[in-house]
Amino acid sequence: MAVGVLALQGSFNEHVAALRKLGVKGVEIRKPEQLQSVNALIIPGGESTTMAKLAEYHNLFPALREFVKMGKPVWGTCAGLIFLANNATGQKVGGQELIGGLDCMVHRNFFGSQLQSFEAELLIPKIAAEEGGPPSFRGIFIRAPGILEVGPEVEVLADIPTPSQKAVNFSPNESQEENAGSENNVIVAVKQGNLLATAFHPELTADTRWHSYFLKMVSDTSEDASSSSISQSTEDQKNFKPQLYDLPIYQQQ
Ligand code: GLN
Numbered sequence: 001m002a003v004g005v006l007a008l009q010g011s012f013n014e015h016v017a018a019l020r021k022l023g024v025k026g027v028e029i030r031k032p033e034q035l036q037s038v039n040a041l042i043i044p045g046g047e048s049t050t051m052a053k054l055a056e057y058h059n060l061f062p063a064l065r066e067f068v069k070m071g072k073p074v075w076g077t078c079a080g081l082i083f084l085a086n087n088a089t090g091q092k093v094g095g096q097e098l099i100g101g102l103d104c105m106v107h108r109n110f111f112g113s114q115l116q117s118f119e120a121e122l123l124i125p126k127i128a129a130e131e132g133g134p135p136s137f138r139g140i141f142i143r144a145p146g147i148l149e150v151g152p153e154v155e156v157l158a159d160i161p162t163p164s165q166k167a168v169n170f171s172p173n174e175s176q177e178e179n180a181g182s183e184n185n186v187i188v189a190v191k192q193g194n195l196l197a198t199a200f201h202p203e204l205t206a207d208t209r210w211h212s213y214f215l216k217m218v219s220d221t222s223e224d225a226s227s228s229s230i231s232q233s234t235e236d237q238k239n240f241k242p243q244l245y246d247l248p249i250y251q252q253q
Contacts, residue, residue, distance in 0.1 A: 004029040004038035008054040010046020014203035018211045032063035040073040040218040043080030052096035068101040073194045073217045081197040102195050103151030110146030117142045122158045131209040139200035147187035158189035
C-alpha cells in the first residue's frame with residue numbers, strides 16, 4: 001500500500017512519520033504524475049493560500065480533482081480540509097483555488113488567529129468503536145477551520161462547542177456530551193465516501209487512530225493492494241496500543 005502525502009508545504013513530514021509507525025510508506029507528492037503511483041492521498045495542514053499557489057504553480061489541481069473523482073481515498077487535515085471543501089469562507093482577498101469534492105461549507109481560521117490555537121479533548125465515538133482506545137482524542141487546533149454546514153452525504157465524526165461558548169471547558173464532560181450535534185457546536189471531523197477531513201492535526205500527536213482509520217478506508221477501496229500488505233498493516237493496527245500524551249501548545253480558556 002502506498003499512500004501519497006502532498007508535500008508542497010506544511011506538516012507533511014509528520015504524516016509520513018505517522019504512516020511509518022503503522023508500517024506504511026508515505027510517498028511525497030509534488031508533481032501531478034506522482035499521483036499515479038499511490039492509491040490514496042493525505043493533504044496536510046499548513047497555510048492553504050500558500051499551498052494553493054504552489055499547487056497551481058505545479059499544475060496539480062486537475063490531477064488532484066481527478067484523483068478525488070476516481071474515488072481514491074483522500075484525507076485533508078486543517079488546510080487540507082479547506083482544500084477538499086466545495087465551499088470556503090473567510091479566505092484572503094481573491095480567495096484560493098480548491099480541489100472540492102467534500103459537500104460542506106468551511107470557515108477558514110474559524111477559531112481565530114495563531115494565538116487562539118488550542119488543544120481540546122474531542123469525543124470520537126465512531127473512531128473509538130473501530131480503532132479501540134479511549135473514547136476521546138486530543139485535538140490540536142492551529143489556526144483551525146470549522147465546518148459550518150454539511151450536505152446529506154456527509155457523516156459528522158466530531159464536533160466541539162463554538163468559540164461563542166468559550167466558557168465551556170473543552171473536555172469530554174457532560175456539557176460537551178449534551179451539546180454534541182447541537183447547533184451550538186461546530187463540526188471538526190467528517191467523512192463523505194472516499195473523503196476524510198479533520199480541522200485538527202492528528203499527525204502532531206502520538207495517537208495514530210485517525211491514520212489507522214484512514215488506512216482501513218484505503219484497504220477497503222484499494223483493488224491493487226496485495227493481501228499480504230493489508231494483513232501486515234491490520235496486524236500492526238491490532239498490536240498498536242494508543243498512548244495518551246501531552247503536547248502543550250495553547251489551552252482554550
Ligand atoms: N488557517 C490555515 C489556512 O487557512 C490552516 C491552518 C493549518 O493548517 N494549521 O490555511
